[in-house]
Amino acid sequence: MTAAPRRATTSAMIASLAAEGQRTAPAPFGHALSRLAETDDRIVGMTADLGKYTDLHVFAERFPDRFYQMGMAEQLLMGAAAGMAREGFMPFATTYAVFASRRAYDFICMAIAEEHLPVRIVCALPGLTTGYGPSHQATEDLAIFRGMPGMTIIDPCDAHDIAGAVPAIAAHPGPVYMRLLRGNVPLVLDEYDYRFELGRAAMLRDGADVLVISSGIMTMRALEAAKLLEADRIGAAVLHSPTIKPLDTETILAAAARPGRLVVVAENHSEIGGLGEAVAALLLRHGHGPRFRQIALPDRFLDAGALPTLHDRYGISTTEVARRIREWL
Amino acid sequence: MPPALANAPTLPERARRIRLHALRMGEVQGQGYIAQALGIADVLAVAYFHAMSFRAEDPAWEGRDRFLLSIGHYAIALYAALAEAGIVPVSELDTYGSDDSRLPMSGMAAYTPGMEITGGSLGQGLTVAVGMCLGLKRKASRSLVYTLLSDGELNEGATWEAAMSAAHWSLDNLVALVDVNQMQADGRSSSVLGFEPLAEKWRAFGWHAQRVDGNDIPSLVAAFDAARNATVAGPRVIICDTRMARGVPFLEAREKSHFLRVEPHEWADAIRLVEGAAP
Known part of the structure; x- marks a missing residue:
């Protein structure tokens, strides 16, 4: 009899979000x-x-x-x-x-x-x-x-x-x-020419095919996904917007105005009422109509379980972010 | 405490004038929480004119005792006291509840000099008081924080979080005043949610508790003095049993409700009665 594969287990609350080997x-x-x-x-x-x-x-x-x-x-x-x-x-x-x-x-x-x-x-x-x-x-x-x-x-x-x-x-x-x-x-952003400024979004990397606007841990995911997409010759820009309110409207509008790019907002939050909807409303108010997609948690009470399992299940893991962007392009 | 001037009005006279100011505000608006204002006037008179230190010309004076109106709808009563204290001009009371007035129906800190907090969302005042008392102790200030609550407000659980906390931190600079007028929005307080035995409850939470007739000025004076001078550690509470609409017999006799109905012609009658009660 072969042993069933061991299932991932829920970590204690104090567990680190860091992937193995991550700084x-x-x-x-x-x-x-x-x-x-x-x-x-x-x-x-x-x-x-x-x-x-x-x-x-x-x-x-x-x-x-x-x-x-x-x-x-x-x-x-x-x-x-x-x-x-x-x-x-x-x-x-x-x-x-x-x-x-x-x-x-x-x-x-x-x-x-x-x-x-x-x-x-x-x-x-x-x-x-x-x-x-x-x-x-x-x-x-x-x-x-x-x-x-x-x-x-x-x-x-x-x-x-x-x-x-x-x-x-x-x-x-x-x-x-x-x-x-x-x-x-x-520890991720110290490798970029970046420091936190209240009210400011920062372009961490450029790319011609997709603009990912993200906050929180989803910026880390977006940067990792961008590397995966690079291997497929997909250029992904990542605009980190850590100030959710007030939004850096100027920087976001300027980035979204560049023609030909899919705009994706990635957030560790319900699809309702977070960065995604804030950016969508901003673009609409200013007459911008790029192709727009949202990577966010569903409007549901979420499951308990191991974080890697749940991040895959709800589409906010690096591989899921990259997969969905590929699908949308 | 302000120096007692030989010709300063007596506390009963202060209370009478606070009632008069409140009635005039009610008359202008044709409404208001007048029953609460008349009921709490004696407590406010003793607080402002016997117990508290303040500077009328500088309501934000750092050395002042703080008075927090957790029950924001009692603003009409506090405006009356602030006017009597010289912090708000008496002439401004006519604007009560009007557009662009500094005296809105529910008390808000940003609007009115001497209004320390925005009350009205009941259950918050005592939590803010705990933080202010902790802050005053950090500054080694000797100022006291008086916080006016109502019996109905004690329904709110956060009041009891704050009660536990005040005792935990031994906040002897905190004096809670509880107006027990036995009336809240849906009816008699003790039938909406029973709260007795009240003094025992506060004592069990670690407070120095007194219960007095909140319309008897000598008892109030003694209670405020005892609260200030008690040598026990920890916060103090004065539970004040008051009678709604006190001082206007025909309103006092009326069937009570949270928002007492007063007919348009009755305001002048009430004012005449209180004016006539001058010593």
Whole structure:
């Protein structure tokens, strides 16, 4: 009797997203925040029982008296962060993206955003970055926060992006929601001539046949897919747009205006209400009508399972991205 | 605490004037949460004219005690108190609830001097208060944060997250005021969602709790003093049993509802009654 092939298993939540052998950096958010806090006394760290799981523990160890453990109470976390900001401090409030977006929405909306307070909400497990199922998969967080007036939204790609985004969002006057990759975070963008600028999209590589506009981990996937497509003599440009709101409309419109290219938006988010629809609406409003396709998660509650299995199943793995682009061309 | 001037109005007189300001706002609009305003006037008089430090000419003065109106629909009452305190001009009260007024129907921080937070989404005020108290302690400030909640608001779970947190952080700079007027949107508070025994509940959460007649000024003065001076660690709560529409007997006698109906001609009658009560 031959043994059945071993099935992939769901990883613990703290598992790294990095592929085997991929370069990584540990806890980029925690280290970047600690560096910044050396010179900015206003910064305090606050969490809802997820300090270790959002890399805020690095800050907590460095600045124990500036760290506020608020307990597993996300509404309180956001209200208290608002109060702290009212008294002149700059809270970085961390939890999982599902809890900030679904549970604490009204507190973020009324106590923070309506008052334009400088609270930085930094949330792990964005989109499909855990195999725990819908309770932990924030597949609609961007849609939720895009509807909130005055909220700046960041979806960084890798450790390099996060390290650049932390000081940039600290310097921004209003509230910010940032998606977070934690633990040993892939390191990709340092190989490109790129550094994070709030509100700016950046062309990471050029290509004549397809323009991929992407954010978050999908930029990493798009760059990998572009290499696969290159072997098939397909030229793929990758425009990384880590600021979801406000969109870098100028750069996106200029890139999409180049004739003859298929425009694909790739996002680690539901097909509803994220970067894809934001870009589609932008193009329509400005009278651009390129061929347009979306790589995004389906409008469904997603399965539990191993991340590589799920990324293949829902079409956001590198091979699936490359396969679908080939099909569309 | 502001220096007591020999000719300063007494607290009952302050409360009477707060009622009068509120009634005049209600008369202009022909509506308003007037029953709540009349009920809470004594608490506001003691808060602003006995307990709190503030500078009328500089509402954002760093050394002020903060007053958070979590129950945003009580704005009519707070505007009345802010006018009496000299923070909002009395002449401006006529604009209450009108387009482009600084005095909207539900209190918002960006609109009104002295309005510390945007309330109205009930259950948020105490969470913000916790953060402000933590921030004040970081700054080694001695300012206190007073937060006005209502009995109905205690239905909101986040209030109890904040209650646990305030005790956990030993926030002795936090004074919660709970207006128990036994009325919320759908009816009598204790039948909408029972909340008793209230003082015991707060004590079990680690708070220094007092329960007083919220329309009895000497009791309120004693309670505010005790809240400030208590030597126990941790946050303080003053549960204030109030009577809606207090001070206008014919409204007080009317069948109560969340939004008390007042006929157009009755505003002037009510104002005359309160004017006539001057010492």
